[in-house]
Structure formats: C-alpha cells, structure tokens
Amino acid sequence: MMNIVTEVSAWRTIRKTLSHKSIGFVPTMGHVHEGHLSLCRRSHVENDVTVVSVFVNPTQFNQASDFDAYPRTVETDQAALREARVDYLILPEVKDMYPDAYQVQVVETALSESLEGKCRPGHFNGMLTVVMKLLNLVQPARAYFGKKDYQQYLLVRKVAQALLMDVTIVGCETVRADDGLALSSRNARLTPKARERASQWARLLKSGQSPAWITTQLIDLGFEVEYIADQWGRRLGAVWLDDVRLIDNVPLEMVSRGEQ
Ligand code: PAF
Numbered sequence: 001m002m003n004i005v006t007e008v009s010a011w012r013t014i015r016k017t018l019s020h021k022s023i024g025f026v027p028t029m030g031h032v033h034e035g036h037l038s039l040c041r042r043s044h045v046e047n048d049v050t051v052v053s054v055f056v057n058p059t060q061f062n063q064a065s066d067f068d069a070y071p072r073t074v075e076t077d078q079a080a081l082r083e084a085r086v087d088y089l090i091l092p093e094v095k096d097m098y099p100d101a102y103q104v105q106v107v108e109t110a111l112s113e114s115l116e117g118k119c120r121p122g123h124f125n126g127m128l129t130v131v132m133k134l135l136n137l138v139q140p141a142r143a144y145f146g147k148k149d150y151q152q153y154l155l156v157r158k159v160a161q162a163l164l165m166d167v168t169i170v171g172c173e174t175v176r177a178d179d180g181l182a183l184s185s186r187n188a189r190l191t192p193k194a195r196e197r198a199s200q201w202a203r204l205l206k207s208g209q210s211p212a213w214i215t216t217q218l219i220d221l222g223f224e225v226e227y228i229a230d231q232w233g234r235r236l237g238a239v240w241l242d243d244v245r246l247i248d249n250v251p252l253e254m255v256s257r258g259e260q
C-alpha cells in the first residue's frame with residue numbers, strides 16, 4: 001500500500017517510526033515516466049522502504065511561464081508509483097518547503113557555473129536548495145538520480161558530501177524511448193511533428209562527429225543549440241526544439257566508438 005503524505009509535520013512523525021529501516025528516496029517533479037519508475041524499482045530492490053516526492057519546485061525555473069506549463073499529472077503519477085511498489089509519496093506544498101521565502105539558499109560556486117548553470121542562471125541554486133531540504137526531511141540511506149541530468153547528479157553528490165550528509169547519491173542510467181530520445185517530462189510538450197524530429201537529437205549527440213559538426217546538422221534540422229561540450233567523461237548538450245528545451249548526454253567512450 002502506498003501512503004500519501006501532504007503535510008511535512010505528518011511526514012516527520014512517520015519518519016520517526018522508520019528509524020530501523022533503510023530508506024531509498026527518489027525526488028521528482030512529477031509527470032512520472034519510465035525513467036522515474038526505473039529509479040523507484042532500483043530503490044525497492046536496495047532498500048526496505050521507498051519514498052518518492054513530487055514537488056514542482058518554483059525556485060529552479062528560469063521563467064514563470066515554464067513553471068506554469070510544467071505538466072502536472074497527479075492522478076496518473078499516483079497509479080504508476082503504486083504499481084512500482086513505492087511505500088510513501090510525499091506531496092509537499094510550496095509554503096512548507098519555503099518557510100523562509102527562499103531567503104536561505106544552497107549555492108555551489110564551481111561546478112554549477114558551467115554549461116547548464118551558464119544557460120540557466122540560478123537554476124542550480126534552486127535545485128540544490130530543494131534537494132538538500134528534501135534529503136534533510138527524508139533522511140534516506142540512498143537517493144536516486146537519473147544521469148540524464150548529469151550536471152545535476154554531480155552537483156547533488158558534491159554538495160551532499162560537502163555538507164557531511166550521511167547519504168549515498170546513486171546515479172542511474174538514462175532511460176530512452178525506442179528511437180533513442182531520453183525520457184523527460186518535458187517531452188510531453190513536443191508536438192507530434194517535433195517529437196519525430198527530436199530523435200535526431202539523440203542520434204547526432206552520440207554520432208562520433210565533432211561538437212561543431214553536430215551543431216551545424218542540428219541547426220539545419222531546425223534546432224536551436226545552446227551547447228554541445230565534452231566534460232566529465234561525457235558529451236553533454238542542450239537544444240531547443242520549438243518551445244521545448246531538451247538536454248541529454250552520453251559517455252565519451254560511446255562517442256568515440258561512434259555508436260549508432
Ligand atoms: O530532476 C528533477 O526532477 C528535479 O531537478 C529534482 C531533483 C526533483 C529537484 O527538484
């Protein structure tokens with residue numbers, strides 16, 4: 001049975017009853033897809049109890065319109081999470097997550113400055129602040145993050161270590177659609193035509209060609225390219241297709257093998 005908890009105070013009471021259990025935690029912003037469910041299933045195997053949060057975090061969005069347009073699908077999310085044998089679903093409210101009106105922030109000053117951080121000023125401050133709050137609330141043994149958001153995964157791991165938090169940050173492989181596109185809640189906003197074109201993005205990123213060549217190809221196909229860069233042993237990139245921003249990355253060994 002999956003318990004749904006909306007009050008932070010109620011969760012704190014429940015948490016006290018779980019002190020002898022290992023907890024696996026999967027933080028999400030909802031619109032649950034197979035990528036999230038694979039994290040939940042892994043948590044289920046590795047822990048006594050699996051906790052998922054769904055919280056569309058306003059402080060990590062650069063535009064209010066993007067926050068407003070973020071898909072919210074509470075009913076179907078609950079059904080999918082139940083199916084994945086999640087034990088607790090936490091649905092906190094903004095006022096409970098930000099009693100300080102976001103006057104207190106978690107800021108990392110090196111890794112967060114490049115790539116995503118450069119393109120989305122303030123995004124990582126918002127993300128890190130909410131993730132550290134959630135980790136404090138849930139106090140898991142392990143927390144699971146998809147490697148699709150590779151820079152996010154590296155930052156969460158670094159900051160949790162820096163803050164001496166007793167948690168293992170587990171990075172999990174990206175789950176892809178049959179045509180190679182990385183699963184993301186934002187894919188739901190692609191028109192059918194754009195969704196078809198989006199598969200070229202995944203194909204080109206791992207094509208083994210140079211970032212400059214890939215950029216030219218993508219522009220010809222109608223993408224706007226924010227960056228394609230090789231860092232941290234990965235090839236990472238961000239593009240816009242119509243009004244939707246897509247990010248992805250692949251290991252550099254895969255690029256050098258020119259895998260299709
Ligand atoms: O990756 C996400 O969905 C979000 O950035 C996260 C980790 C749930 C924090 O809001």
